[in-house]
Amino acid sequence: METKYNSWRGGYRQMSDEENTQIVKKSRLTCCCGGKNKSMKETFWYYWILFRTMYPSFLSNSFGYTLILxxxxxxxxxxxxxxxxxxxxxxxxxxxxxxxxxKNIxxxxxxxxxxxxxxxTTESLIxxxxxxxxRFRLTNKIQLKYFQANNIQNILHNRKVLDNPDQRITQDIYRLTKQMAEILVNIILKPFIIIYYTYQVWISVGWLGVVSVYSLFILSVFINKLLLNPVVNKVIRREQWEGDFRFVF
Structure with a gap:
């Protein structure tokens, strides 16, 4: 049990971590920022909300940019x-x-x-x-939830469930949108490209070429995973400490 400020009660009282967790869930900010220990259904629901926010309609700018891309x-x-x-x-x-x-060639x-x-050049611009x-749509949606009712007080005083909300709104949304825009085309086109070139390799050199290519790919993925795991953990800790520093000072 910890003593935490609860603005909707008008002062301090003893609140358990479970009560604080429920408060943050009621704020529904976690639908956009995420949270820990989510079930598969909740995760799917969060991604659906994210998709609906980024693509509000078929006539939206984001949908047009995606088609051009x-x-x-x-x-x-x-x-x-x-x-x-x-x-x-x-x-x-x-x-x-x-x-x-x-000359013609x-x-x-x-x-x-x-x-x-x-x-x-056009792909990079789009x-x-x-x-x-x-980023504009996600930031607006989260800001509306963040400043709705007493959400900001409840979240700031329950950092075990959702830490550094300001850091998430600024840096996490920027990185999320930037990286999703970069990998969007790869997610859509790469499967077809892989299937096509696999077929071409099969025709050219037979099954041995296909097995060699995929074996090299699996080996490189395994090596990258071993090398990147420590780096990713360090980056996550750095971002968390940066957010804690901004929160304290």
Missing amino acids: IVTAVAKQVNIYNIGLVPSTFYLSLLDNSREEF LWEMCILVITVSLCV QDLLALTW
């Missing part, structure tokens, strides 16, 4: 694939000693490279705009 990413992948086919035609033109064909290569550069739109 997908189209740009597809165009980039198609042009990159075509660039990979050009070098073989270079060799054929050199063997045939055809100057005109070499060179112009085609230049156009493809310029197109890929434009796609990369990602930033999409992340900014998401």
